Amino acid sequence: MQKQLTKGNVAIVKAAVLAGCRAFYGYPITPASEIAEAAALYLPRAGGVFVQAESEVAAINMLYGAAAAGVRSMTASSGPGISLMQEGFSYLAGAELPCVIADIMRGGPGLGNIAPEQSDYNQIVKGGGHGNYRTLVVAPDSVQEMADLTTWAFDLADRYRNPVVVLADGFIGQMMEPVEFAARATLPAAPGWAVRGDAETRKNMVTSLYLEPDILERHVRKLEEKYKQAERNEVRFESWRTEDAEIVLVGYGIVGRILKAAVELARARGMAVGLLRPITLFPFPTQQIRELAKHAKAFAVVELSTGQLVDDVRLALEGRAPVEFFSRVGGNAPSAEDVLAFVEHTFPGSLPQPVAVRQEELIHG
Amino acid sequence: MAIIGKPDRGSVEMNAEECKGCGLCLEACPPKVLHLAEGLNRYGYHPAIYAGVGCTGCGICFFVCPEPGGIRVFRLDAVAAA
Amino acid sequence: MASYTVTHQKARAFYDTYERKAELQNQTHYCPGCGHGIVSKLLAQAIDELGVQDRTVLISPVGCSVFGYYYFDVGNVQVAHGRAPAVATAVKRSRPESIVIGYQGDGDLAAIGTAEIIHAANRGEPITVIFVNNGIYGMTGGQMAPTTLLGRKTATSPLGRDAMNEGFPLHVCEMLNSLEAPVYIERVALGNNKQIMHAAKVVKRAVENQVKGLGFSFVEVLSPCPTIWKMQPVEAQRFVRDEMAAVFGLCNFRDRTKEAQARPARAASPALEDLPRLLDLGNGSGEDAVAACPPQELDLRIKVAGFGGQGVLMLGEVLAEAGLDAGYEVSWLPSYGPEMRSGTSNCHVRLANHAIDSPLVSRPNVLLALNEPSLRKFLPAVEEGGLVLYNGSEIPGDCVRSDLRMVALPFTQLADELGATKVGNIVMLGALLEATGILEQGRVVGALKRLVHPRFFELDLAALARGRGEFRESASDDYLWGV
The missing domain is CATH 3.40.50.970 (Thiamin diphosphate (ThDP)-binding fold, Pyr/PP domains)
Structure with a gap:
């Protein structure tokens, strides 16, 4: 299909409907509101359901109901609303219900502001709700990926019977880029375990309650095994000019884009810099980062939060290489030039020798 | 009391093994033909039991009993009564 | 012998045996008398x-x-x-x-x-x-x-x-x-x-x-x-x-069961083949597909800035839409939130003949400043050799940079002369197109047709023409800026 200039928040909805999403339950919040607005327009057109819930708490529980009934469903919010939804995340994971939740991150804590941050990383990737569960997390860096990863998120959710979060920031949600949507719409049949209110599914049951310790342990082990399986099979990342990189920059979402520009600036200065951009935040590209440490001398993590992603990079490296950290928060984003300055300042040894620079100048006169 | 030769209008079957002995059926029974057994069932409750005669088949005990399968109520068939 | 028929017994809606219960599967978990x-x-x-x-x-x-x-x-x-x-x-x-x-x-x-x-x-x-x-x-x-x-x-x-x-x-x-x-x-x-x-x-x-x-x-x-x-x-x-x-x-x-109306059944779902259309996908222009190859080398990093209500975001969107139509890679990134309704507003637009790395424009080579605060705020970041269009009769003296091509035109006033202050942004767009020669007129007209209310379409075309004309008249013959 022809590329169409589309806003990130709208791309999510269009991709979701094409992927068979027929239910959206949400509550407005900047900078995610356009998702609910687009859903209010497009879900009914597709024969689906849109409800503006009384709160994020209600919205996530409506998602629980729709998922239990076997309908591909989604919601969207931002930091404060996601905090309220955490109860539901835990129940959804516990009851093994598939659904997709978009988190378009804004500044925090508290009311913070509505400008972009990446400070929901911990509450999404580490699980803000109670109990032994994980959410699978995909992190788009473009509007095209908003669409593509949303499509994938629905498949992942069904395959793992688990909530999947599309974790983006206000920049990605609000910006417009050309998107090529899936040429064909799909509508998977309701899964066999769903409670559809008919004779065929009368014996089906959805619950997260396992009163007997042994039975709950078995259930938790089953969930644990699913997450391990995801770690084996679903890791996605983008590796950009890392083959010969001495310094590997790590960042996700909009930061990945900025880092790409920074890599180009650094390369133009003769520095061997590359980029590792996690596309899945859980499962995390632990092995891939560890692999890069065989050649890279150092890593630098850049994020729009005060040190959340960096923990996972450090855990992945287990001390194999030094990890430096640079962040902006509050709605600020570093420019590619800022990142370059940080890299030059932090790794002075990686700058080309002054002699080489002079030769370069001579050649180009 | 039922008169011999004329059958009761109803009958009731108390599931003594599942009864928790709450006594609500005794209180509810209009002809007062239910009572708690002196002995205990396997759970350690004095279960409600039917005296054997005098049931009208009204079904009230069925509704007040909190156990879904605690009580079955029967009514005398019209043909047989004739 | 009298015969009896069951009148009351355990409902069928209950399980016979409560197998989901770990033990005592014939009895509820409720207390006596519950x-x-x-x-x-x-x-x-x-x-x-x-x-x-x-x-x-x-x-x-x-x-x-x-x-x-x-x-x-x-x-x-x-x-x-x-x-x-x-x-x-x-x-x-x-x-x-x-x-x-x-x-x-x-x-x-x-x-x-x-x-x-x-x-x-x-x-x-x-x-x-x-x-x-x-x-x-x-x-x-x-x-x-x-x-x-x-x-x-x-x-x-x-x-x-x-x-x-x-x-x-x-x-x-x-x-x-x-x-x-x-x-x-x-x-x-x-x-x-x-x-x-x-x-x-x-x-x-x-x-x-x-x-x-x-x-x-x-x-x-x-x-x-x-x-x-x-x-x-x-x-x-x-x-x-x-x-x-x-x-x-x-x-x-x-x-109110007597007055209540039974709910109408939900309308039948559309065929899957109809979904792209229902999602407003496909070529909205109704014209030919995008040109396969970008017509020219290009790396425009544009910052549009002004007050809320001046059409800052729309100007950027028309550029991005027309750029996409012309076969370029494009991105459009707004500042958003309350400032969309009042205060300052700006957006970052990129048009390039190669993949766009960061959609954030930190070193613009084009600044479209719709007011003086925006000019002052973003001017220092403009790359050497860049173009600045300023909405005013002249560039403030302390803002003049000799390493840039700076053009001041009273775009809002020109729009006023057309009868609508709000098309000042499109007058400015016309000037930009004239200054850079980056996009064919048809691409821009097509973008406007898709993005603006039909009521304003003719007005916008006039605004575009006015912007081009004013720029031609005001600029010296070196106006074709380095692309």
Whole structure:
């Protein structure tokens, strides 16, 4: 299909409907509101359901109901609303219900502001709700990926019977880029375990309650095994000019884009810099980062939060290489030039020798 | 009391093994033909039991009993009564 | 020999044996004399009599009735504390043919789930809600409920509930009765035979209303909790009859089942092939597909800035849309939020013949400043050799940079002359197109056609032409800026 200039928040909805999403339950919040607005327009057109819930708490529980009934469903919010939804995340994971939740991150804590941050990383990737569960997390860096990863998120959710979060920031949600949507719409049949209110599914049951310790342990082990399986099979990342990189920059979402520009600036200065951009935040590209440490001398993590992603990079490296950290928060984003300055300042040894620079100048006169 | 030769209008079957002995059926029974057994069932409750005669088949005990399968109520068939 | 026929026995809507229960699989987990057992029985009876067992989905709450799925041989969904009405809403909307029954206690429905029940009722969700009010938290061991009677001692009101400290017992039916949407609201009790038999009828009505496709039906059942109340079952029954019923009042608050309209069936879903069109996908221009190759080398990093209302974002969007149409890679990134409505507004636009790395423009090579503050704010970042268009009759003296090509034109005034201040942004766009020669006129016209209201289309075309003309006249012959 022809590329169409589309806003990130709208791309999510269009991709979701094409992927068979027929239910959206949400509550407005900047900078995610356009998702609910687009859903209010497009879900009914597709024969689906849109409800503006009384709160994020209600919205996530409506998602629980729709998922239990076997309908591909989604919601969207931002930091404060996601905090309220955490109860539901835990129940959804516990009851093994598939659904997709978009988190378009804004500044925090508290009311913070509505400008972009990446400070929901911990509450999404580490699980803000109670109990032994994980959410699978995909992190788009473009509007095209908003669409593509949303499509994938629905498949992942069904395959793992688990909530999947599309974790983006206000920049990605609000910006417009050309998107090529899936040429064909799909509508998977309701899964066999769903409670559809008919004779065929009368014996089906959805619950997260396992009163007997042994039975709950078995259930938790089953969930644990699913997450391990995801770690084996679903890791996605983008590796950009890392083959010969001495310094590997790590960042996700909009930061990945900025880092790409920074890599180009650094390369133009003769520095061997590359980029590792996690596309899945859980499962995390632990092995891939560890692999890069065989050649890279150092890593630098850049994020729009005060040190959340960096923990996972450090855990992945287990001390194999030094990890430096640079962040902006509050709605600020570093420019590619800022990142370059940080890299030059932090790794002075990686700058080309002054002699080489002079030769370069001579050649180009 | 039922008169011999004329059958009761109803009958009731108390599931003594599942009864928790709450006594609500005794209180509810209009002809007062239910009572708690002196002995205990396997759970350690004095279960409600039917005296054997005098049931009208009204079904009230069925509704007040909190156990879904605690009580079955029967009514005398019209043909047989004739 | 007299023969007898069974008239009352365990409802078919119950499982014969409760296999989901770990032990004692013929008996409920409820205490002797518990009202939940009775309410369950009335509900199962109603499901049987209405013949809807196959269609029923029971929403089990948190509290003593958390194990509804042990007993009811229907579709079962167990949910978080207080959220049954939200879950029920979505199950019903997902499966309109199903009979969705929410079953909640007083802590669940009237405390933690107050918002959910009020809004489900207010939306008139065509579901049935059974609210078991025993004035206490049973499962957690006897803490105060929102419906605990004044003076009653509980684990968390050890001196007795005091209105000054804990407020008054919450009257949920009365609250819901203040809403327009509910169809049926009644409070019943399990205080004696008569009350129980009436409750049976009311529970059945509440399910039947849903079978008929009517709206929200709600039954509150005043119910005994002998164990936590520390009463004998018969004494507890008396308490329900004499004390609770006196405080809450037994009443049919609402019966609009006669006036209520059955809900229309949802429209048939469209064919999957129609979805792209319904999602407004495809070539909106109705013209040929995008040019395969970008017409020229290009790396425009544009910053558009001004006050909210000056059309800053729209100017950027037209550029991006036209750029895409012309075969370039494009990105458009707005500042967003309250500043969209007042204060400053800006957006970052990139057009390139190669993949765009960062959509954030930190070193613009084009600055479109619609007012002076924006000029001052972003001018220092403009790359050497860049182009600045400024909305004013001249560049302020202290803003002149000799390493840039700077052009001042009173775009807003030019728009005023066209009769609409708001097209100042498009006049500026015309000047930019003239200055850079980057986009064919047709691409821009096509973008405008798709993006602006038809009412303003002609005006925008005039604005575009005016911008081009003014720039040509004002600029010297070196205006073709380095592309």
